Amino acid sequence: MSRYYWIREAREPRQTGHLDASHPWGLPGLSCPTCGVTWAGSASAFPSVDLTSLPERAAFEKAQPEPLDEFARRRELVRPLVPPGAQLLPGVEFGPLEGTASGSFGQFFLQSAWMPLIRREAWERLQSAGLRGLRAFPTRLRFRQKNPPELLELELTAQGNLHPDCFLPEFPTRCAHCDRLGARRPEIMILEAASLPDQCDLFRLADFETTLIGTERFMNTVRRLGLDGAECDALTVR
Numbered sequence: 001m002s003r004y005y006w007i008r009e010a011r012e013p014r015q016t017g018h019l020d021a022s023h024p025w026g027l028p029g030l031s032c033p034t035c036g037v038t039w040a041g042s043a044s045a046f047p048s049v050d051l052t053s054l055p056e057r058a059a060f061e062k063a064q065p066e067p068l069d070e071f072a073r074r075r076e077l078v079r080p081l082v083p084p085g086a087q088l089l090p091g092v093e094f095g096p097l098e099g100t101a102s103g104s105f106g107q108f109f110l111q112s113a114w115m116p117l118i119r120r121e122a123w124e125r126l127q128s129a130g131l132r133g134l135r136a137f138p139t140r141l142r143f144r145q146k147n148p149p150e151l152l153e154l155e156l157t158a159q160g161n162l163h164p165d166c167f168l169p170e171f172p173t174r175c176a177h178c179d180r181l182g183a184r185r186p187e188i189m190i191l192e193a194a195s196l197p198d199q200c201d202l203f204r205l206a207d208f209e210t211t212l213i214g215t216e217r218f219m220n221t222v223r224r225l226g227l228d229g230a231e232c233d234a235l236t237v238r
């Protein structure tokens, strides 16, 4: 069976990178009358998705929560513009990352799961190594320093679930109305083998989008190329 790894920020003292940035558009949060929760559970961003062609684009610039009907209506407006099968949870963001950046950056910059970044030269080496299912797009970050790095944003799809065993003794329920999974991420994660993608070397976990998962091929490539900024911890798969 293939091995999978939890990919997290490996912050080195000499890396002082800091971002003050955001994506221009997003789906609103959702206010659900059934479970009584107002939530915006997405950590995903689609930097490739441009909403300027939507007549209602201004509605995607505001972040306040909406009732399910309105949330669902807006989600259908963007669905034709996003990659097929994309998980579009409340709070998902779109468009190129804009803002300011300062300090020094490793090859990966994973401080925020909402905006995983990679230097262009590292991205080109990953592509040459034949990693599957990864996409990266230009950012619009402004640096005050001289010779700034060129940072791209990784567009990672949400795929794969946790195995029910890691929620024992009681599997959490999903709200039938808004589909919210009422659970915290378990301390010990076990991936459900059958749910994992077979053509993608780096992705977000569908159940907890802040969690980035890499394949053994990803981990080996990152180590072989000596790319810094990312830490890989082996996960159990069942």
Ligand SMILES: [Zn+2]
Binding pocket: 032, 033, 034, 035, 036, 037, 175, 176, 177, 178, 179, 180
């Ligand atoms: Zn609900």
